[in-house]
Amino acid sequence: MLLIHCPYCDETLPEAEFAYAGEAHIARPADPMALSDEEWRDFLFIRSNPRGTHYERWRHVHGCGRFFNAVRDTVSDRFVTTYRAGEPRPDLSASTGAAR
Amino acid sequence: MTVHLPPLAEAGVTLTELPPAARFSLRLRPANRKAAAKGLGVALPERVGGIAEGKGRRALCLGPDEWQIDAAPGDTPDLPADLPHALVEITDREITFRIEGPRAMELLSIGIARDLRRLVPGTGCRTAFDGISAVLVREGEVAFTLAVWRSFAPHVRGVLEVGLRELASGL
Ligand SMILES: [Zn+2]
Numbered sequence: 001m002l003l004i005h006c007p008y009c010d011e012t013l014p015e016a017e018f019a020y021a022g023e024a025h026i027a028r029p030a031d032p033m034a035l036s037d038e039e040w041r042d043f044l045f046i047r048s049n050p051r052g053t054h055y056e057r058w059r060h061v062h063g064c065g066r067f068f069n070a071v072r073d074t075v076s077d078r079f080v081t082t083y084r085a086g087e088p089r090p091d092l093s094a095s096t097g098a099a100r
Numbered sequence: 101m102t103v104h105l106p107p108l109a110e111a112g113v114t115l116t117e118l119p120p121a122a123r124f125s126l127r128l129r130p131a132n133r134k135a136a137a138k139g140l141g142v143a144l145p146e147r148v149g150g151i152a153e154g155k156g157r158r159a160l161c162l163g164p165d166e167w168q169i170d171a172a173p174g175d176t177p178d179l180p181a182d183l184p185h186a187l188v189e190i191t192d193r194e195i196t197f198r199i200e201g202p203r204a205m206e207l208l209s210i211g212i213a214r215d216l217r218r219l220v221p222g223t224g225c226r227t228a229f230d231g232i233s234a235v236l237v238r239e240g241e242v243a244f245t246l247a248v249w250r251s252f253a254p255h256v257r258g259v260l261e262v263g264l265r266e267l268a269s270g271l
Contacts, residue, residue, distance in 0.1 A: 009225075064166070
């Protein structure tokens, strides 16, 4: 079982308490009416799906209930770091083994 | 063939369903935490898992903006209307089990993936028991309370009773 650090509880807890919630840092367009159908489709459905470092949302659903962001390696399943919702993408150069 | 089940007293842990007491869910912005604590007569811990007691009430911090307030039956905590908050009675929503004895942690570990040794006595958390959301409080070194939503209680009781039989049988 994966262990995930909740940045709100400040504890590292079993995956069973968490729910995955898709790619992070996807901002809803401020004016959807101004978008073409293709741009709206891209916002709704098109994701980066990288091999390696992935910025993604999780929710501590059986816990504090908060959504937060995580950086996970999609190959090794290793969590590089987690951070609170609303914070910018962290600088990964300081995190060991995050060179990708 | 006769099956001889060992008495459950040999399990080293007891399972009791507690009588209902008053329970409330409190949601408010962290900025209003201290004002609300003053109104309730009980501190609202800032750290998730923290517990405070006062005025016959007990507050357990479940999230950055969420507290569970336990009170005596009939107690109705109230907060001023000009303080933005949501205070909802959930007394009837949950069944609370008390699990106590030297092997309490062992019994709970059949449904909870958390490392229970790291839950300090006098603190609590929301966690998952066999996939079900549950509020767990470590009341003492070997005493826990586990609250689950009413409709899940028969399943949780069943799982725990199987665990009790296994412990009593030396499995
Ligand atoms: Zn959390």
